[in-house]
Amino acid sequence: xxxxxxxxxxxxxxxxxxxxxxxxxxxxxxxxxxxxxxxxxxxxxxxxxxxxxxxxxxxxxxxxxxxxxxxxxxxxxxxxxxxxxxxxxxxxxxxxxxxxxxxxxxxxx
Amino acid sequence: xxxxxxxxxxxxxxxxxxxxxxxxxxxxxxxxxxxxxxxxxxxxxxxxxxxxxxxxxxxxxxxxxxxxxxxxxxxxxxxxxxxxxxxxxxxxxxxxxxxxxxxxxxxxxxxxxxx
Numbered sequence: 371x372x373x374x375x376x377x378x379x380x381x382x383x384x385x386x387x388x389x390x391x392x393x394x395x396x397x398x399x400x401x402x403x404x405x406x407x408x409x410x411x412x413x414x415x416x417x418x419x420x421x422x423x424x425x426x427x428x429x430x431x432x433x434x435x436x437x438x439x440x441x442x443x444x445x446x447x448x449x450x451x452x453x454x455x456x457x458x459x460x461x462x463x464x465x466x467x468x469x470x471x472x473x474x475x476x477x478x479x
Numbered sequence: 480x481x482x483x484x485x486x487x488x489x490x491x492x493x494x495x496x497x498x499x500x501x502x503x504x505x506x507x508x509x510x511x512x513x514x515x516x517x518x519x520x521x522x523x524x525x526x527x528x529x530x531x532x533x534x535x536x537x538x539x540x541x542x543x544x545x546x547x548x549x550x551x552x553x554x555x556x557x558x559x560x561x562x563x564x565x566x567x568x569x570x571x572x573x574x575x576x577x578x579x580x581x582x583x584x585x586x587x588x589x590x591x592x593x594x
Contacts, residue, residue, distance in 0.1 A: 404581045413569060413585035414522070458522065460581065465535050467512070467581055471521035 373397065374461050374470035382476045389446040391473050393459030396440070402462035403435055403442045408472065409455045418444060449477045481506065483572050483586035491592045497558040500589045504551050504572030508584070510534075511553035512577045513545060516567040516588070525568075528553050529576050557591075565593045 375394045383389040395403075402421055406414040420426045420433040420442065432445040442461075446453055456472040484503040492498050504511050513525040524537035528547035545555040551572075557564055567590050571583035 402581050406583075413587055414583075415585070416582055419581055462581055465576075466524050466527070466537065467577060467583060468524060469514075469522035 372470075373463060373468050374459055376457075376459050376470040376473045378471060379474040380476045381473055382478055383449050384478050385449060385451060387449055389449045389453065389475055389477070391444040391446075391457050391459075391475065393442045393444075393470055394440055395442070395459075395461045395463075397461070397463045398437075398440065400461045400463050403433070404460040404467070405431075405433060405442075405444045406458040406460060406469070407455045408458060414458055414469075446475075451477045451479050453477050483570055483584055485568075485570050485586035485589050487589060488587065489590050489592075491594060492560050493594050494560055494562060496560050497556060498560060498591060499554055499556045500568055500570075500591075502553045502555075502570030502572075502586060504553070504570075505584055508572040508574050509551055510573045510575060510577045511547055511551065512571045512573070512583060513553070513555050514569045514571065515539075516569055517565075522569070525555065527577055534576060560593045562593050565591060567591075 405418040408414040418433040420435045426433045430447045434443045454477045458472045459470040486501045510529045512527040514522045526536045527534045531547045542558045547553045567588045569588045570586045
């Protein structure tokens with residue numbers, strides 16, 4: 371089992387709808403979880419971090435964490451064409467930040 | 480505030496050669512992490528340096544090495560290049576250990592092509 375798994379996509383979502391991105395991780399001892407966004411040809415940038423079970427909201431973004439199920443998700447409300455990018459889930463494991471391969475999100479105008 | 484600066488941005492090498500990549504972190508940041516990004520494997524952790532010490536290392540062969548200087552600038556070296564080393568090498572800085580905070584600020588990367 372890969373350490374951090376994401377569906378590669380592409381995930382196509384109509385503009386204005388909710389985009390739901392999912393991630394599972396293998397190591398139960400992981401305590402810190404992150405979502406990075408990477409535009410094509412650009413470097414990743416941190417958009418959300420979450421450390422406790424439940425939801426964390428920041429503007430149009432909501433991160434959800436369920437440690438019992440080893441599951442992290444990112445919801446993007448009112449999706450905009452500018453949200454089209456690859457979203458990388460990252461987990462702190464063994465004192466390293468490990469990334470999933472990312473989910474490509476395409477917002478349809 | 481200047482961001483993370485990586486040099487060179489692009490380079491082409493042949494098999495068997497060696498390469499050195501440089502990274503200047505954001506001013507005041509003490510940690511530098513290096514990642515290799517390829518379409519097939521995604522972002523893979525190479526190593527992290529904090530206060531001139533290697534804190535952690537990923538599952539890469541010994542041909543991949545790095546160091547950090549007293550001004551926090553970091554270099555990574557790849558010796559005896561192989562075709563499979565062709566990738567985008569990303570450097571990320573963080574104020575303290577990136578592994579602790581997860582708040583990594585990435586540079587634009589150095590794209591290495593091995594022929």
